[in-house]
Amino acid sequence: MSVLKIDDLTVNYGALTALSNVSLEIGNGEIHGLIGPNGSGKTTLCNAITGFLRQKSGEVVFNGQKISSTRAYNMASLGISRTFQDLQVFSEMTGLENVMVGYHGKSRSGVIGGIFRPPRVVREDSEIRDRAYEALESVRLAHLANRPANRMSFGQQRMLELARALVSDPLLILLDEPAAGLSPVMYERLTEILGNLRSHGKTSILLIEHVIRLVMSISDRITVLDHGEKIAEGTPEVVRKDPNVIEAYLGKAMKYVDA
Amino acid sequence: MGIDLHIVTQQVVGGLAVGCVYALIALGFTMMLRATELVNFAQGELVMSGAFIGYTLLVVTPLPYLAVFIVASILTGILGMLIERVALRPIRMRQSPLLNLIIATIGIGICLRLVSQLIWGAAPLRYPVSVGQVGHLVVAGLPMSIQHIWIIALAILSMLGLHYFFERTLPGIAWRASAYDSYTAEILGVSFDRVVTMTFGISSMLAGAAGVLIAPLFFVAQDLWLQGPRSFAGAALGQFHILGTMIGGPILGLLETFAAGYISSAYKNGIAFGVTIIVLMLVAIPRMPRGGSLVFRYGRQSIADLFELNDKQAARLRYAMSAALGVLAFLLPLLLDTYEVYLVTLILIYATGALGLQLVIGYAGAIIVGHAAFLGIGAYTSAILTVYLGVPFLPAMIAAAIVAAAFALLFGPILRLPTHFCAIATLGFGEIMHLVFINWKAVTNGMSGISGIRKPSIGSFVFGEGAPFYFLTIAVLVVVFVALQRLIKSRYGRGLIAARENELAAISMGVNVAWYRTLSFCIAAGCAGIAGSLYAHFFSYISPDSFTILQSIAFLTMVVIGGLGSFAGAVIGAFFVLGVPEMLRTLAEYRILIFGLLLVAFMMFLPGGLADLVHRLLSAFRRKEGTPDVSAASSEQNEILAANPVKNNVSS
Numbered sequence: 001m002s003v004l005k006i007d008d009l010t011v012n013y014g015a016l017t018a019l020s021n022v023s024l025e026i027g028n029g030e031i032h033g034l035i036g037p038n039g040s041g042k043t044t045l046c047n048a049i050t051g052f053l054r055q056k057s058g059e060v061v062f063n064g065q066k067i068s069s070t071r072a073y074n075m076a077s078l079g080i081s082r083t084f085q086d087l088q089v090f091s092e093m094t095g096l097e098n099v100m101v102g103y104h105g106k107s108r109s110g111v112i113g114g115i116f117r118p119p120r121v122v123r124e125d126s127e128i129r130d131r132a133y134e135a136l137e138s139v140r141l142a143h144l145a146n147r148p149a150n151r152m153s154f155g156q157q158r159m160l161e162l163a164r165a166l167v168s169d170p171l172l173i174l175l176d177e178p179a180a181g182l183s184p185v186m187y188e189r190l191t192e193i194l195g196n197l198r199s200h201g202k203t204s205i206l207l208i209e210h211v212i213r214l215v216m217s218i219s220d221r222i223t224v225l226d227h228g229e230k231i232a233e234g235t236p237e238v239v240r241k242d243p244n245v246i247e248a249y250l251g252k253a254m255k256y257v258d259a
Numbered sequence: 260m261g262i263d264l265h266i267v268t269q270q271v272v273g274g275l276a277v278g279c280v281y282a283l284i285a286l287g288f289t290m291m292l293r294a295t296e297l298v299n300f301a302q303g304e305l306v307m308s309g310a311f312i313g314y315t316l317l318v319v320t321p322l323p324y325l326a327v328f329i330v331a332s333i334l335t336g337i338l339g340m341l342i343e344r345v346a347l348r349p350i351r352m353r354q355s356p357l358l359n360l361i362i363a364t365i366g367i368g369i370c371l372r373l374v375s376q377l378i379w380g381a382a383p384l385r386y387p388v389s390v391g392q393v394g395h396l397v398v399a400g401l402p403m404s405i406q407h408i409w410i411i412a413l414a415i416l417s418m419l420g421l422h423y424f425f426e427r428t429l430p431g432i433a434w435r436a437s438a439y440d441s442y443t444a445e446i447l448g449v450s451f452d453r454v455v456t457m458t459f460g461i462s463s464m465l466a467g468a469a470g471v472l473i474a475p476l477f478f479v480a481q482d483l484w485l486q487g488p489r490s491f492a493g494a495a496l497g498q499f500h501i502l503g504t505m506i507g508g509p510i511l512g513l514l515e516t517f518a519a520g521y522i523s524s525a526y527k528n529g530i531a532f533g534v535t536i537i538v539l540m541l542v543a544i545p546r547m548p549r550g551g552s553l554v555f556r557y558g559r560q561s562i563a564d565l566f567e568l569n570d571k572q573a574a575r576l577r578y579a580m581s582a583a584l585g586v587l588a589f590l591l592p593l594l595l596d597t598y599e600v601y602l603v604t605l606i607l608i609y610a611t612g613a614l615g616l617q618l619v620i621g622y623a624g625a626i627i628v629g630h631a632a633f634l635g636i637g638a639y640t641s642a643i644l645t646v647y648l649g650v651p652f653l654p655a656m657i658a659a660a661i662v663a664a665a666f667a668l669l670f671g672p673i674l675r676l677p678t679h680f681c682a683i684a685t686l687g688f689g690e691i692m693h694l695v696f697i698n699w700k701a702v703t704n705g706m707s708g709i710s711g712i713r714k715p716s717i718g719s720f721v722f723g724e725g726a727p728f729y730f731l732t733i734a735v736l737v738v739v740f741v742a743l744q745r746l747i748k749s750r751y752g753r754g755l756i757a758a759r760e761n762e763l764a765a766i767s768m769g770v771n772v773a774w775y776r777t778l779s780f781c782i783a784a785g786c787a788g789i790a791g792s793l794y795a796h797f798f799s800y801i802s803p804d805s806f807t808i809l810q811s812i813a814f815l816t817m818v819v820i821g822g823l824g825s826f827a828g829a830v831i832g833a834f835f836v837l838g839v840p841e842m843l844r845t846l847a848e849y850r851i852l853i854f855g856l857l858l859v860a861f862m863m864f865l866p867g868g869l870a871d872l873v874h875r876l877l878s879a880f881r882r883k884e885g886t887p888d889v890s891a892a893s894s895e896q897n898e899i900l901a902a903n904p905v906k907n908n909v910s911s
Contacts, residue, residue: 076769090760101757105769114749
């Protein structure tokens, strides 16, 4: 059974077609790579899935439910979470608070509960806190729980984003270039975390990445976009040898990978 | 005959004349927005300054009106450039958030108003108009006021001059390049700083010109400044394009004149604000779905974090501080004289309203300039319920909060506007509500207000003047304070702050940002409603004059001077804003001037407010004791050095 099924998705920016008739399927627990040259529509696809963009035609089905018209802020409670290409942390909040917000979609209490703090709300709050702390530990940032995010390094902020996306135990997580700009140590840590997620098998991942080494080594299947169209799909081996892909984009990169 | 052609002609010409003046003022707003994204809240005060300068020139010098028009415009332009160089540039250089600049312009506006009051007095002055401008010109049998034609001609000439400047001169073209893309223009040699100074110079010149033109129609007095915010509608109608604004102004003038003539003259002054709100909502929201949240650069650690206290110690510190404050609050009526207790009670009432405003400005990151409207709504609700309907105090106070919150809910979409538009739209909301208080006589009793509001009572106990009312107020304040403090630490509070910090990420994490902001606006209004209820019962009498833009600005100042993002700061700010002028009473009228200067000075030197000052002092004290801070950069290095392949420990 697939966790995400995209059918014939078309997205326009005014007169410009950013995605045309793209179909994609991500299975349970699958790590699905999404690659393509700059401007090929990877981030657009990500924004369309998460409800920040509306499609012109086509359909997105998540976990058996149509989400084509679901609001962006409802995606988290359905079980979709994401990280961003350019860092998007809550700068003035501490590491722990950042990750606690990641559990927002899965928790419920509101204004009245916040003021009167009945036992239900106190329980929920301490549960959020515990889970956030665990998530921070899983990316090894627990020692920075009380530090404001804007006083963390770039790599730490990337890890923080990852923890924030993971804390809600999502069914699907969209990672938009998680490896960009990471130091070797942080890169190691990222592959280790992705490997762990894969071995748990509960979370499916759509991995947008320019670091081909990472995509090729970790993905179960890969989709290649070019100019808003899908030009190839399959296992890393198949995609690696696809002449369309080599022509469109991987020609140069392949040499790099082989080297 | 239903419509008299003579009257219509006069209305059209009169509307166009006022509209052309609006266009000049609005062009200043448009230029400023194009070049710097700032809404200059002192624009109206510059109009007023131009009018006063023109007055002096006409009275003191033998210059004819036309020469005065030119000289006064240039002098006002120089004044504008001075303001930019002296006060605003230093704030801009610190990369302060937009809010700081906006508040500084509000402070500058207060200063200009009071300086003009010191020089020219508060009484309205009649403009000496030259002979050539009186009387009527008859065209095709229809009389037109010569004065109106003068205004239209001079305004159109000014606009043509501006157009020539933009199209044909090098500085004008450089300005356009910078407004389009200041970064690229800077690389090509167009200094952004000079563009900003130029923008202030030209927009102030336009304001000065508008002042001299419009002054003969009205008396010259401080309240001319309101022409500024009102003209903003012209810029909004013109979609913030230069040419559009030139057309938007006259349209606004005609709209006002005809709406006043054929619908209702009572609400004439509210029409422009209504237009602003409607146009901004229709145009700005669809275009800017992300809104413009503020950038906060002054994160404060809590005192507990600063001194590295554990939870138990922190709790103990909190209890100790609350206990000390509690004892102080309890003993206060014994230590102070009657007047001082009266004053402190009033400050506490305002502080209750300021607490709500802190939530929406400091935590939700929107600027609200019309908070006094909610104070008024609460006061009127409570007064009407208790005086006319005999409802007891407590339910009336709760109803006051609910009605105020309901109004906020109705106007909630305003909060989706980008920061500076939200500020001007809420200012408009405040002005419209003020007009409603004045004109909805059946309910509010108009300017005479509502009197005979009895002191609050619960059961048979009456909270009379002095200590009893003081204790009631402080009890209400503590309840509101604790509720808000709990709220901001809750899931809702985290979501609200997250939305301020990064809207995109907050939405992705499941925060319904628009609703959270609206809700914070409602809660803020509810607090003001409670404060308004206390206010009504405190004075036993309310009238529309208690709920004007001045009170709104006072609220804003409390929150900013107290320190954004600190509820305790809002209370301290209320004491500062209302208490300091009392201490300065010997300085008579200078005190409000000092107050405007303080607002600007705070933005220049202490943008984090008094709460930040306390924190800085504490950190300095802490540093003296000596614990070196580990910087972010070195901590990753440490990690790299210590990196060892630890198994990922997701504890279950």
